[in-house]
Amino acid sequence: MFTGIIQQTGKIYQINLEGSGYDLILDVSPTLYDEVEIKSNISLNGRALTILGKEIAGEFYLLKFYLGSAKVAAQYQGQKKFNLERSIRLGEEIAGPLFYGVPSGDCQLISTENLSGGGIKIEVSWESEFFQYLDIKDQVCLDGVLLIIKDMRKSSLLFDIYPETVNLTNLGEKEIGGYFAIEIDPMVKKIAQILAKKILS
Template sequence: MFTGIIQAVGHIASREARGGDARLVIDAGALDLADVALGDSIAVAGVCLTVVAIDGAHWTADISAETLARTTLGALRVGDGVNLEKALRLADRLGGHLVSGHVDGVGTVARIDDDGASQRWTFRLPRELARYVAVKGSICVDGTSLTVNEAGDDGFGVTLIPHTLAATTFGARRAGDTVNIEVDLVARYLERLHA
């Protein structure tokens, strides 16, 4: 589990195709790997990946064909920035919301508008996910816990404050970019209970 509070921005150091799968080596940037062990989970752009090797400030993850096809990780290139968060410990603060690291779908940045020092962002997402998005509810975009300002049949809007723009990959994003979307866990479970 994760919180959606990004701890560092890392970069893809290398990418190796392995049949239909891939192996990524990630430069952890400012993320402290001192307490990370083989088998631990780290969210990369909102996708929970397993650490299979650690070498100084770099760590390695294997990515299945399923994950490559259902997330933005399949399009990552060497040098691309990625939001990073180590898995939540039971004693940690929950500053964002509960995030599983299991991406529900890929969305698109539809529009970015200045709003004072902040920015208002509009995203498009698959229609089948829109029913899980509620105004003032939580949503996870590229691993970042955000509060929904607007919700529609095929998208939603959020406000990004200057800190979020500076501390995540959002500062480098543009309209048309694709993003990983994870809807709120509570919304998914509530639907299942009522089915």
């Protein structure tokens, strides 16, 4: 489980074709490297991945993951910075909703605007059956980052992103047309799925 509160980022060291998928080697901070163990989970841009290996190579602190999807590997290729969050531990304070690290889909960045003080306003388009269950002030994760919906349009969501979040994450680096992994509150998702089943029955 994850909170969407990003404290660290990492960057790609290598992506290698491995069988029907890809090995992703990520360079992380020495602190994160020391804190995590093989087979523990990390949210990487909002996707829960299992650490398969650890290695120190010179000045690089490397964690190994496996990507089973060529689509995800293609999205990761070329990104400069990745949002990282280790799974929560018993006894930690939890200030908001919990997320599984399983995206509800992908949304597309359609506009961005600089705000005073270094923040940004972004608008993302999301064609999904879950869209109708969202409302202003609901919380979602974009690439693993917890955000509050500022406004909504017919098929798009708008967010104001604070300067601290811009600096700590990769949200400010995305170009128009790029995609974010989006995850909605798991409780909202479950209610939407129950209602959809009732409509079909």
